[in-house]
Amino acid sequence: MNKILRVNMSDLTCSFEDVPQKYRYLGGRGLTSAITCDEVPPTCHPLGPNNKVIVATGVVTGTAAPTSGRISIGGKSPLTGTIKETNSGGMAGQKLARLGITIVVEGQPREKGKFWLLKVDKDGAELLPAADKWLAKGLYETYPLLFAEFGEKVGIIGIGVAGERLMANAGICVNDPENRPSRYAGRGGMGAVMGSKGLKAIVIDDEGAPGVPIVNKEVFDTGRKKLVEALRTHDVTKPGGALNTYGTAVLINIMNEAGGLPTRNFSSGRFEGAAKISGEAIHEACKKRGGVGKTGHGCSPGCIIQCSNVYPKPDGTELVSVQEYESVWAFGADCGIDDLDVTGELIRLCNDYGVDTIEAGVTIGVAMEAGLAGFGDGKKAIELMHEISKGTPLGHILGNGAAATAKVFGVVRCPTVKGQAIPAYEPRAVKGIGVTYATSNMGADHTSGYTIAPEILAVGGKADPFAVEKAELSRNFQSATAVIDSSGYCLFIAFAILDIAEGFEGMVETVNGVQGTSWTMDDVTRIGQEIIRKERQFNQAAGFTPAHDRLPEFMKYESLPPHNTTFDVSEEILDQVYAF
CATH class of the missing domain: 1.10.569.10 (Aldehyde Ferredoxin Oxidoreductase Protein, subunit A, domain 2)
Structure with missing residues (x-):
């Protein structure tokens, strides 16, 4: 990350600024959450002028690191009222990373109902009026029009009619390698926040981009090889393995x-x-x-x-x-x-x-x-x-x-x-994931701390899904996930790195290679907890208390067939998750 691009929708200006020292080693979720905490008032209306949309790439996004094309989008969620980071695959992450830019969209247009398009390339950024033909249509019709206008090799981050209409379930869409509008930073309604800014789409052209600088290429290459080997040998992630053959629906x-x-x-x-x-x-x-x-x-x-x-x-x-x-x-x-x-x-x-x-x-x-x-x-x-x-x-x-x-x-x-x-x-049949749902800073979210790995798949050890003492398990997974979300790697690398120590080492080494840091695997927990603690402070300032870290009441008294169990994890255990 070389520059922060500030897009002010109130006066329709784009300006670049140097990255503050405190953000130097942050990427992805770590960066979106940090900027949100520093710049967004926790009690602001999510669709008002004081919320922001932060678009950040992970530390290794845009490099040759395997399965590392993720992009994070953050701000305050109109669906939950909490801090939010939602991320996506697709083409935009690597293109934005190669340009070395983090985008912060702020303010609101003076002309209500007017939409704009942000064009970003190696020469800078500009806001263009969104053509009527791009609005109030399905994205399967809109995206081809945008590619016809800006070229087939751009990355697009855009919203559909739900975002234009400020619906709280509006996601943000990224084109896939065949330019379908199919990859989504979907959760939390950040598409409505983008819509409230009057921003229909961000078009990213990385032609001639400088690329991602790597401070220590030897360390990076060593780590990359370790991680590739882990991913290519683990039963879940290898070629011909469960995910490659049957997709996530194998579950x-x-x-x-x-x-x-x-x-x-x-x-x-x-x-x-x-x-x-x-x-x-x-x-x-x-x-x-x-x-x-x-x-x-x-x-x-x-x-x-x-x-x-x-x-x-x-x-x-x-x-x-x-x-x-x-x-x-x-x-x-x-x-x-x-x-x-x-x-x-x-x-x-x-x-x-x-x-x-x-x-x-x-x-x-x-x-x-x-x-x-x-x-x-x-x-x-x-x-x-x-x-x-x-x-x-x-x-x-x-x-x-x-x-x-x-x-x-x-x-x-x-x-x-x-x-x-x-x-x-x-969660009544898999108690650990229920603890994650209840306590996640961002509302019910399996990707916040995927305890399904040990509870169901026996990855990273084996945990009894019906056991209730899951505070430490969920806490550890939530902390590790925050780091993966910040790295730019897909969360699915977790299957391999949980079981293969060299793969975990490789992930950390690729991050060190890009940044010139000397983090160890022990630092992952510390860094993850720092991210989660900062997010939780935002939520507390927004009015959230431990009483909000609970599952729906019906799950406590309705028995779930076929096991006929309820969610019987105590409030004391739920409150232990953030006892660090």
Whole structure:
């Protein structure tokens, strides 16, 4: 990172400034959270003039480090009211990193309803009026227009109609290697914050960019080789391994067997139609239908795990990329739908309208609970999604997420924490991930501390999913995750580095090689805890207390089939997570 680009939407100016010394060794989530804490008033309205959108690349993003193309986007969430970092793969991260720029978008246009486009390249940055043809349309129509205007090799960070309409479930979209609008910094509603700034898209052209300087190339190369070897030999991440062959949806059958696959708005932990929407079913459909269908697809250049897919229609033409675990579960098991063509269409609509698939699927599940559709009714689920695009009153309710929908329709079984939908692991059947959901600084978020690794997959050791003493486990995973999110690596490298010490060493060494630091593996915990502590201080100043670090009440008294368990982790244990 060489410069901070400040984009003032109030006076429509762009200016560059040197990076302060205190940010010198920060990247990704560490940087977005630091700037948010330093510059955003914790009590500000998320859609008001005092919130900001910070776009930062990880430390190793833009280098030859494997599977390192992530980009972080931060600010205050309109969905949760907490601090937020949401990240994405795709093309933008590496391009922005090679330009050496972190973007801070602040203020709001004086002309309400007016949208702009930010163009960034090696020569600087400028704001351009957004053409009418780019607005109020689906992103499958808008992105080709942008590529036609700016060239096929740019990276695009943009919002859909949900972001333009300031819906709290609006995500921020990044183009994939084939320029689909399919990679999302989806969670927390940061697309609405970008929309509130009047910013439709950021176009990044890295032609002639200086690239990412590496202070110690020998250390970097040594670390890169160690990490590549770990990723290529671990059963989960290697070529032909679980993720490469079946994608993240390989977890559908695994979680269903464990009785922890949330079904029909979290009323059960097992779905009778799981096999029909599994990673194995996706893999088989891609082979059988042929055409463009494929598994083992990469979401960004340099990814050697390649867990994405391109799902075909029956005639072999493309339906959507990507059908991944959380999205298939949200529209599948949680809505009682066992048809991949239906889940694929619902995911495609999320990509098109610019909303997070997890929040959208859980919202439809809540709507089904409210009687707006029957569980399993895929046709009606698609109709409900179209309401978001139409901008109807119902569309605005659904577009503001599961908690808003449950409140409007009086649904008691509302699976959210701090206003954000719980993802695809039932906390009554897997207690550690429940602790992470409850205590994460950013609302329910499995990626904040993925204890599923030891609890279900026996990666990084083996933990009993039903044991309640999980404060230390969740704390350690949350701290390590904060560092991975700051490094620019995909979180999926965790599978390999948890089991293979040399891989962990390699990750740290690549960071040291880029920065010229001498961090050790022991520093990972310290750095992660510093990031989490800073985020928690922001939330406390915004009015959050330990009482907000709790799961929904119904999970304490509704027993979950098939194990017939409740979430019985005590409040004392939950409060221990941040006792550091």
